Amino acid sequence: MTQREEDPRFGAPTRREVLKTGAAAGVSVAVAGGLSVGMTQVAHAASDTIRGYGTTTVQLKDWSLFNESTGLTMEFTPTDANMGNFMRDVTVNEVGDTHDLFFTDGGTQYKLGPEGFYLVIDENHPELALWERTSDNYKRGYITQTPDGTQYGVPMVNNADSFGYWPEAIGVNPNGLEEVSWQKLFENEEAKNRASIDRNWLLTMPEVAFYMQVYGKAEIVDNANLTPEEAKAVGDWAIERKQAGQFRTFHTGFEEQVQLLGNKEVDIINCWEPATKNVNAEAGADVVRYAYTVEGYFKWGIGAYIPTQAAERDNLNNIYKALNYFLDGEYRAYQAIERGYGGPNLDLGVKYAEEVGWPADQVAAVDAVQKKVDTKYEKPFWENLNPDHQEAMEEEWQRFLNA
């Protein structure tokens, strides 16, 4: 398992090499940036309750697993994955006054870190025992650090997103290992009106831009951080595809994804990976596949961040204990089996699954997540969820939706 951790292909530089730009402001990731060791305040546990606030993507179906393993009690306040809502709640609503941990998509620390909303992670905290063995591929980079290398987050889950498909309908090998081009989603002339894309500009626009960039359909420097002009070019091209009748529908939620793919309303859809798991669970093993792509992936990750206000409470020890749990095998194994998502220390996940005696196929499934993730990260990817010209991108996408 250590082989993967030392894999030099595994990380941000790959993308720069391939895209040959390097100029992507805001995305450039310092792989081995300087570490700033922040608060080393060690205090006695005052309360055994950990109040978490964040997206439900990270939740365990049953938090009692967490409670039993750590001796703490998780009080989880759920919210959705909308970054606008989250930033509003942290900055204006001051949720940190009451909550001990934030769980959200990587990227918020770029703004909220320097502005003093997050504590810097104390990497030498005794409760954070697994930090040392956690691979830099996970613990450093866009999800958890700022460009100057300040460590604000601890990685929880991540994945490389592409699209789900019915193999025979789009004419690829049903074993699911064949690399499929994004062209099948955006420009498949034979199967018009058989594709669905996510309505969310933040997810789909960089995917369209990536495709245009790779095939030279427009001059785009960073597909995840478009300039207003680039955004316009992407909008124009997307409108052209829309008017050519490529897209059957634009989906918004998980249930919609499952339904569209499961009922064969569409053949190809840029859904989340668990949606394909869900369809397969209902319609039969491996009838739909989640794509390995020819060109590359959207990489995303969710991290845990400590609100500044927590420094004044006496439970930092417990907070670090909780953070350490998210680096450990139990959490990893459950994320892998329930959603197919990867994350730091996948080897511990496999070990956990074996130790508690999960059936062999489930252990294999946890292990497969790691192989899948390794394969995917050999390709280029992008991971910026905090572009500079959000308004311009959103408005261009709005133009597309209204066209």
Next chain:
Amino acid sequence: MANALVSGGVRSWYTRAASGRWTVPAFIIVWTVVVIVPLFLLLLYSFLETKGFKVVWDPSFHTWDRFFETGRWTVAMRTLRIAIGMTVIELVLAFPFALWLAKGCRSQGLKAILLTLLTIPFFLDLSSRTIIWRALLGSNGVVNTVLMELGITSEPVEWLIFTEFSVFFGLAAPYFATMVFPIFLVATLIDDEYLDASRDLGANPLQTLFLVIVPLCLPGVIAGVVFTMVPMMGEWVVPQLMGGGKVNMIGRSTEDALSTLNYPTAASLSAFVLAILVALLAALTLLTRRRGGVAGLFEALKL
């Protein structure tokens, strides 16, 4: 003892409230603070702009320029078109039914059952009901399967879903009851002797309907239109699930803008819709002035 105290308290509260001298002014003051001031604040925002999750205090028409350039205004127009069109349809459907329910339904038991059936759906989440229609109307859904089995079509009918038609279809049932209830309430209060008098005076049934019953029902009709059109304009579930994202209405478009914390655009979208509604109301007043039109409506409401 406690009971007497409570009822005594209610009585004295009521007696004071009944005078009406302070009730309405007090309400208006509170309402202004809670509703009008925040809305006014937001309207001010439409002349500002946002940069990276923050509002920049630099008054300009930038937001409004972009509002028209990006076609966002078409969202407002589409929303109004669908909401007004559907409201008219519901009115045509619900008016006779509500009259029948109030006056023509012989069995009190049946009436109770029908009202119950109309009320229950309000308690249930609209999205889970709507997502079921998608499965039924989709290209591999029950409806298409039946149509193809019967040989009516050879290919699945694709416009059953993800079109403006399907949005109208999806709205029809959930917004029927909102139109029925107010008209039903008012119709139950109509004094039957008016009809008797109308007949005695030699009016034919149509004349009685339009000259007696409809005017008496007008307050209910106005309330029904508000009850139906207003929630439909902000409708968030049906346009997305039934329109499949292809019928972009104001609810989701506002959400998109707010996902970048773009309050100014959200504000401009609402302000634009309000402005058009006011313009429509004004035009209606002008057009129907000679016949007492809108003024007549308000007269019916005793306004």
Next chain:
Amino acid sequence: MSAADAHAGRRLGRAQRLRLWEHAVYAPIWRPLAAWIGLVLIVLTYIPLVWLVVMSFSDRPLSGIPHPLTLRWYDELFATSAWIEPMTDSLWLALAVGVCCVLISVPVGRAIPRLRRRGGVLLITLLPLFVPGLTMGAALFLFIRSYMHFKLGMWSVFVGHMVWALPFAFLLVIVLATRFDHRLLEAAEDLGASAWQRFWQIEFPIMRPGIVGAGLFGFILSFNELLRSIFLRGTETTMPIYTWAQASSHQSNVPIIFGLASLIFGVTLPIIGTFFWILFSRTDRGR
């Protein structure tokens, strides 16, 4: 009830009244047509509802095929307790909104038609209805949090729900208040009835459907309200917020949502049914 009866003109027999209506409005075509329209729309409403209940027992709830059947989702629903607190919060909140709607809309609503400048008052009252939920939520959020610096919580969600539900309650009360013959009250006053007696014995029975409607509508609107709550919740979680947030969990919540909807269906059906039954059988006896 006697005054109300006199008002509504009950001198005609019931059969006579019906005939009168049939002659006036429901020419032979109209009557069945009116009933059929209602029937068709009620059926259209209940197709997905009944299907939803059926699918809550299906092993594959989103597939549209109720086979094989299972109680698994109900087991799962009762095994998780995460939804219970949001549900309780939502019920209490909806109850508070419903009660407050009645308490405010009745005295204010019946006073409005007696004002001289009613148009303006009514417009201000109805204005928030024409602003989409998210926008109203954003406006209230800016005001309460950014300008007034109050800490958000259940109270601010309550304010948001009142702003949404109260105008509807007003409309119902006003509609009935305008149809109300005030000479009845004057007559009662002449006969020496106190203000309370006049309200309780004359006005209330006539306005009862409106008052009940105002409370019921307030309850329902609050119980299902999401868009304003998203902005005003602080860190509170109501039931709609709970399901909204679960949508980001990348796990199917349909099984649980379907199960829960079926339970709500099963609980409200007898309650509302009994309620209307009593309402009408009583009115019947009154006649």
